[in-house]
Amino acid sequence: MIAVLGLLLGILVGLFLEPSVPEPLQAYLPIAVVAALDAVFGGLRAFLDGIFDDRVFVVSFVSNVLIAGVIVYLGDQLGVGGQLSTGVIVVLGIRIFSNVAAIRRHLFHA
């Protein structure tokens, strides 16, 4: 419950305070969001499995966002930023789908 509240609070802060993202980081925000989404769904699945751990979640969240950003940044420097971000999104998307599938099994027992 506290997690959902935190999430809503964050969204409200982001929407209404409109914190300005530094120009060079703006390009990496969407990919960071996708990476964070992966961590969040992983955490949700772990929670439903009964093995959720705050520390693991925090570490996985931060490392996911950082690694995704770094990979795309590296790709930009090498001139393959578009392809690498596509690859990152594909991998993260697959993980998100499999996590969501597990969550679905938990919630609907199907």
Add this chain to the structure above:
Amino acid sequence: MTQHEHRAVRPETRTTDPAYVGLLKQVMTNTLDEDYRAVAERRGSQNRPGVTTTRVGLMAVLVLFGVMVGVSALQTEQDRPRAMAERAALIEQINQRQARYDDLREVIGDTLRRVTRLQSAVAAEVDGNGALGSRIATLGIEAGTLAATGPGIVITVDDAADGSATLGGTILDTDLRQLVNALWESGAEAIAIDGHRLSTLTSIRYAGQAITVGYRSLTPPYTVSVIGDPDTLPSRLLETAGGRMWQGLEANFGITFDLATAERVTVPAAPRDRLVYARPEKAR
């Protein structure tokens, strides 16, 4: 034999190749679940220690995630009108350039048509029976800068035989001017006096006991060569004031006036064919 084996084996190796399947399977199965499971196993029977200390971290991360989602959604939303505006501006620019391109193409077409027209005009003047050359020649004859030949009349006038006795028997410069004016009036196209062509710059005046035509002194008799219609020139000359005056001179003062038609009269070019100061005024 080996080929048969190969065929039989190949589909299997393709589908079960660990290099392909392993990667996908790894992506599909290697979710964050493993980490949680490992940590949970390591922790074992211990029931969640340090939960309160990390709750703050969890909250912070969740708030951060919310902010990220909110900001990126906002950004996409904000970027949309800007992107639309840029797109519209680009489309407008494309249209403007297109219009300008069309205009310029039209100008090119107009100019090309003009060039063609002028070229054909020039070609007609140059090639079409030498029209340009004949025009220059016509102008040259009219201005007196070109020698000319053609049918006409030759008038020979002289002082009265006893001119020295009677004052009126001498031909004056005004008499010659009257004659020349009468000839122009009668349709003369080129006139020379004693072989001196009359141009627009020629003067006829009396200086130093002699009549000068274009600054050259002449002595009687004076021969006036005229190019024009030999049939009409004499009769029209007599109808002019100058012609009648000369009739009077001939009748009253003994001045001779001989008019003869000629098949071929030749007049030379006026000596001065170059203008030093006068220049054509620029049109417009």
